Amino acid sequence: MFSPCGSGRVAVVLATLAAAGLLSGCGGADGPASRPEAIAFAMSATYPSALPVQYRKTEVIDPTGETPGTIVIDTSQRYLYLVQPDGKALRYGVGVGKEGFGWTGEANVQNKQEWPDWVPPPEMLERRPDLPLRMSGGPENPLGARAMYLWKDGKDTLFRIHGTNEPLTIGKAMSSGCIRMINFDVEDLYERVPLGARVVVR
Template sequence: MKIRSLVTVAGLALAVALAGCTGGSLRMFSSEYGSMRDAGYRLPSIPISKVPRQYHRQIVRYDTKEKPGTIIVDTSEKHLYFVMPEGKAMRYGIGVGREGFEWSGVARIAAKREWPVWTPPPAMIKRQPELAKYAKGMPPGLNNALGARALYLHNRSGDTGYRLHGTPEWASIGRAMSSGCIRLINQDIIDLYDRAEVGAKVIVK
């Protein structure tokens, strides 16, 4: 019985160790979703207990050959990774494009904007005529579709039309609901914005 117990304990220890090497959380930031003031706006607190823990901001172990500062978007797992030194990454929960609006590829951050103006593209206005009132731009604010921050993605052909951006719709995190852009909780996009540099590589897969 003692031998079996030792084997069981050893097995559990090994499982925990392996979990740590394959993405186990090293630090959670579940307390970072409270109300905050930013550029004259008061962001409301997020009922983070209603968001699955896997989508809370956290530092995880992450094995990649990409250099620190690279952003890797895993659309199937609904996670965005900001690569850090020493085999770590800051991981954020995301919302992704709904069926028919998915995309993948490599881009660069061409620009960063705080409290950006959102201008729906003509194709979106055609699908949703009620957005025509924003054809010249939706002013910044708590209800703006791009949220508190936006990172604009370009590739060799120019502007992809896709953004990494905030959203007031926290319940959409972990779901496929957007028109292709990658959305984060506003508190998370502010954190990512402060880390990411213009020119950084973005891989969407």
Template sequence: MISRRSLLTAASVSLAATALAACSETTTTSRELRPEPVRTPLPELPPPALMYAAVKDGGHQIPAVPFEKIDKRFHRQVVADPSGERPGTVIVDTGSHFLHLVLPGRRAMRYGVGLGRQGFEWSGEGVIEWKQPWPKWHPPAEMIERQPNLKKYATTYDPVTKQWLGGMEPGISNPLGARALYIYQNGKDTLYRLHGSPEWWTIGKSVSSGCVRLINQDAIDLYERVAPKSPIIVTSGLRIT
């Protein structure tokens, strides 16, 4: 026969088990309701009519770009990151004429670019050593040799002042445009730049003498997003469609 004491003991064990089950359920529910980590919001871009509108910058008037005449895939836009590189990395894909700036959250800011003619391209890994708004243009000696009309912009180095003398003054007709980002490799200047250009019709083509050119409005946008010493990769291996 079952005694009264046995019944009370069994009831106590049952109640304890129910209480433990309730605690376990509460704990599980609490975990499930825990908020997700806050993610960095992606930049919101204005429509092309605003992105490529006329703008006055640094005392220079940059004309509006007829963006309707440029393939839409070369307009500035946020896309899925095709590289897997860490945020802040700049990637130039010469095969697709795109420049990507890797963003958090596996996204990237993409810009259309113009590239160098065959025989003048540069590829590899480097860093954005420094950047300059409305830079002077100092054509290299090799370019002056190929184009003697550029001799008036020849540059000489003054060891006393430690400055480069000569070059083309900043302006809307300057080949470096509104912004220039200087690519170094192993501590040395590669002589290649990411830079603005008023020649919007060259975006998506290979026509320049080696540098990576952007629409001036895009060059200004990129300049504000890229920090000095940022890594840069120039490749044709992304195979973007």
């Protein structure tokens, strides 16, 4: 069952933002990172040395049993799999929702954005009134280099698969429910995944 990053919507405003692909409840610790090393990493094309090897992209025997092209997210192990047509899968390390913000279910990639804008939903702004109402895409943006917007039954779930400017949160449960990836990896996944791709979160 889906449990959005911030439950509920202000109907007209949020529906408009969601349709434009601008709404997201995902951020660092409910907000953008400001550490210089995080910003520097957002512009790099490699893995930080401190990131454990198991969370770096690798090809594995497919453990999911799903059809090729499906994205499967194992929230307990902190892995995202992109199922390949040869019985294998590409495995990426991810960060997942912290306690109370996690979710499971199925959805589809409805929209894709490069260096997306970030619009915190009202629930997040209530928790963090110091956050901006909107942040333009760029290296300081908590959605990172790419975002894939997940919809179910014609409605925005408010969940995303997105990059992060906090690379050392990969492998941890720290987000507001969205699935975060190293920018280097989310750019790779973004190029491989078409609109309409099925996403299974377990």
